[in-house]
Amino acid sequence: MKLNFKNLLLLTSIGISSIAGAQCLNVNGDMESYTSSPVSGNAWINNHLTNWAVSHGTPSIQTSPDMEMWMWSYYGDGEGVYTNYTFTPGQSYQLTYDLWRDGTSNPNSLFRVALATGLTPSGGGTFTPPSPTTQPLTTQPWTGTGSWVTVTETFVAGAGFDQVWFYPDLTGAPTPWQAACRIDNVCITELAVDPCGFEPRFEVIYDDECNIRFINTSYIPSGLTILDTQWDFGDGTTGSGSTVDHFYVNGGTYKVCMTVWVINEDGECCKLRFCMDIDAAGCDPCEWMHYLKIEHTGTNPITFNAANLPAGMYDILGYHWSFGDGTYGTGNPVEHTYSSGGGYTVCLTVYYYDPEKERCCSFETCIEVEASDPKKSMAPNPIILEEGVNYEEAPQPGLVNYDEVVVAPNPSNGKFEIYTKDQSVINNVVIYDLTGKVIYESNELNDNSRTQISLKNIESGTYFIVINQNDAVNRKYQQLIIK
Numbered sequence: 001m002k003l004n005f006k007n008l009l010l011l012t013s014i015g016i017s018s019i020a021g022a023q024c025l026n027v028n029g030d031m032e033s034y035t036s037s038p039v040s041g042n043a044w045i046n047n048h049l050t051n052w053a054v055s056h057g058t059p060s061i062q063t064s065p066d067m068e069m070w071m072w073s074y075y076g077d078g079e080g081v082y083t084n085y086t087f088t089p090g091q092s093y094q095l096t097y098d099l100w101r102d103g104t105s106n107p108n109s110l111f112r113v114a115l116a117t118g119l120t121p122s123g124g125g126t127f128t129p130p131s132p133t134t135q136p137l138t139t140q141p142w143t144g145t146g147s148w149v150t151v152t153e154t155f156v157a158g159a160g161f162d163q164v165w166f167y168p169d170l171t172g173a174p175t176p177w178q179a180a181c182r183i184d185n186v187c188i189t190e191l192a193v194d195p196c197g198f199e200p201r202f203e204v205i206y207d208d209e210c211n212i213r214f215i216n217t218s219y220i221p222s223g224l225t226i227l228d229t230q231w232d233f234g235d236g237t238t239g240s241g242s243t244v245d246h247f248y249v250n251g252g253t254y255k256v257c258m259t260v261w262v263i264n265e266d267g268e269c270c271k272l273r274f275c276m277d278i279d280a281a282g283c284d285p286c287e288w289m290h291y292l293k294i295e296h297t298g299t300n301p302i303t304f305n306a307a308n309l310p311a312g313m314y315d316i317l318g319y320h321w322s323f324g325d326g327t328y329g330t331g332n333p334v335e336h337t338y339s340s341g342g343g344y345t346v347c348l349t350v351y352y353y354d355p356e357k358e359r360c361c362s363f364e365t366c367i368e369v370e371a372s373d374p375k376k377s378m379a380p381n382p383i384i385l386e387e388g389v390n391y392e393e394a395p396q397p398g399l400v401n402y403d404e405v406v407v408a409p410n411p412s413n414g415k416f417e418i419y420t421k422d423q424s425v426i427n428n429v430v431i432y433d434l435t436g437k438v439i440y441e442s443n444e445l446n447d448n449s450r451t452q453i454s455l456k457n458i459e460s461g462t463y464f465i466v467i468n469q470n471d472a473v474n475r476k477y478q479q480l481i482i483k
Contacts, residue, residue: 031049031061031066031067031068031069031184031185034049034067036048038061038063038067039061040060040061041058041060042054042058042059042121042122042123043123044061045059045060045061045069045081046121046122049061051083051084051085052069052081052082052083053081053082053083053084053119053120053121054079054080054081054121054122055080055081055082055119055120055121055122055165055167056079056080056122056167057071057072057073057079057080057122057167058072058079059071059072059079059080059081062182066184067184068098068100068182068183068184069081069166069182069183069184070180070181070182071166071167071168071180071181071182071183072168072178072179072180073109073167073168073169073170073178073179073180079167079168080165080166080167080168081165081166081167081183082116082119082163082164082165082166083163083164083186084162084163085162085163085164085188086161086162087115087157087158087161087162088157088190089157089158089159089160089222090156090157090221090222090223091156091157091190091191091222091223092154092155092156092157092190092191092192092223093154093155093156093157093188093189093190093191094152094153094154094187094188094189094191095113095137095138095152095153095154095155095164095186095187095188095189096150096151096152096153096185096186096187096189097113097150097151097166097183097184097185097186097187098148098149098150098151098183098184098185099111099140099148099149099150099151099181099182099183100146100147100148100149100181100182100183100184101140101146101149101179101180101181102146102179102180102181103146104178104180105168105178105179105180105181106170106173106174106175106178106179108170108172108173108174109168109169109170109173109178109179110139110140110141110168110169111138111139111140111166111167111168111169111179111181112136112138112139112140112165112166112167112168112169113136113137113138113139113153113164113165113166114134114135114136114137114164114165115134115135115137115157115158115161115163115164115165116132116133116134116135116161116163116164116165117132117133117160117161117162117163118131118132118133119132119163119165132163132165133160133161134165135155135157135158135161137153137155137164138151138153150185154191156221164186164188166183166186168180168181192223192264192265192266192268194264194270195224195262195263195264195268195269195270196262196270196271196272197221197224198218198219198220198221198224198260198262198272199218199219200216200218200258200260200272200273200274201217201218201219201274202214202215202216202217202218202256202258202274202276203215203217204256204276204278210247210281210283210287210288211245211246211247212245212246212247212248212278212280213243213244213245213246214231214239214243214244214245214246214256214258215242215243216229216242216243216258216260218260218274220262223264223265224262224263224264225262225263225264226242226260226261226262227261227262227263227269228240228260228261229241229242229258229259229260229261230258230259230261231244231246231256231257231258231259232256232257232258232259233246233248233254233256234254234255234256234257235248235249235250235254247280247283247288248280248281248282248283249282249283249284249285249354250282251280251281251282252279252280252282253277253278253279253280254277254278254280255275255276255277256275256276256277256278257273257274257275258273258274258275259271259272259273260272260273260274285352285354285361286352286354286359286361286363288309289309289350289352289361289362289363290363291308291309292306292307292308292309292348292350292363292365293306293307293308293365293367294306294307294346294348294365294366294367295307296346296367296369298335299370299371299372300337300338300341300371300372300373300374301335301336301337301338302335302336302337302338302369302371303333303334303335304321304333304334304335304336304346304348305332305333306319306332306333306348306350309350318330318350318351319331319332319334319348319349319350319351320348320349320350320351321334321336321346321347321348322346322347322348322349323336323338323344323346324344324345324346324347324369325338325339325344337374338371338374339374340371340373340374341370341371341372341373341374342370342371343368343369343370343371344368344369344370344371345366345367345368346366346367346368346369347364347365347366348364348365348366349362349363349364350362350363350364405418405419405420405421405426405467405469406418406419406420406421407465407467407478407480410478410480410481411481411482411483412481412482412483413482413483414454414455414456414458414482415452415453415454415455416452416453416480417450417451417452417453418450418451418452418453418467419449419450419451420449420450420469423449424449424469425448425449425469426448426449426450426451426467426468426469427468427469428441428442428443428467428468429441429442429451429453429465429466429467429468430442430465430466430468431453431455431463431464431465431466431480432463432464432465432466433461433463434461434462434463434464439455439458439463440453440455455482458482459482460482460483461482462479462480462481462482463479463480463481463482464478464479464480465478465479465480
């Protein structure tokens, strides 16, 4: 290893919090670590110097006093070497290498480094490679010659690069057209993205004369994830979420602040705050009440929620619910179970108190809901069962024996038998698929206690069978497995 490094050059700066791994990744850049006898020439480099290949020209191995890559450049064609390394788009990297520049070289020449794709090894001699796709990195002027310099650069990789290319460049330089240099100790290291390396900002949209919408439009680089967004609206109220609505009771200028928490892929988190002065119109909360609406989820029970009342209102005095079945409730949200299925009109009245103006107001809104029949939950959905009938689920699968009814074999290939051990009559058999579609029904069993069923061209899967006895006073259902 060389100990006579004179300078440390930092060419580009981005938000970096730590180096993810201390070793050079997939790059054998320490040339003197090789113990085999070095040989000059492109073929030897391409075949023996692990991970390295010659792009063009005739680079060689310098063996005295230390081992490194030696490159010459004449007449603008240049010489170059490259190493294969697949870069992740958007990932931050640090590239370091040692560079020695010949003091007799053309001072107008440059030493260049770029990410590339499309380079192929040359066999020797002067060779101009096909035009590769590149992302330029280092451009070193021909200064500080005759000594080793350590060059360090950090960068964010673009898409589609799997090579790093090193080459002197004399294009456009006046005579003498000559440059010579040596490189060694090449290292590529992945860097962790600084969790605070982002720009917080938000957009303000005035929806109407009262409502103001705030949208988090922060630029978040690849590798960072937003954890939370909190808002301070400047009027003593707060909110959360990437998009929030707010209205101000009193008009005026308010300082709105947004705090964004982010985390990087290494689990490091950070928060940044961004503030902006906005002009807001004063709004009467009681006039805003007409935006109230009811949201609901579920079929029975049903959960009801008062929605569209923005942050910034003072304390709500209460929520009064009329569920449309003669029952009532309070609070928000609320859950209600209907004793029978059907359509109901649900109404909500919100009572509001404005402490600044010392007055009360209220607003009512209603919606129509459809409640499912609670008795249907006794059987596999979506099979529709009748009221006034006793249903009993059988154990499953195998040779099924519930009460006195047997379905065998189960599972089957579509052919099976149903019979009662006590010789009781089977009146009707219906088979459903999992969507509730009837695929088989038999109403003409002639009051038998035994019947054979053969389902032709039926697909393998799970079905439900309902067996009716005693003129539908008792019904049995179970899973039917067809292999």
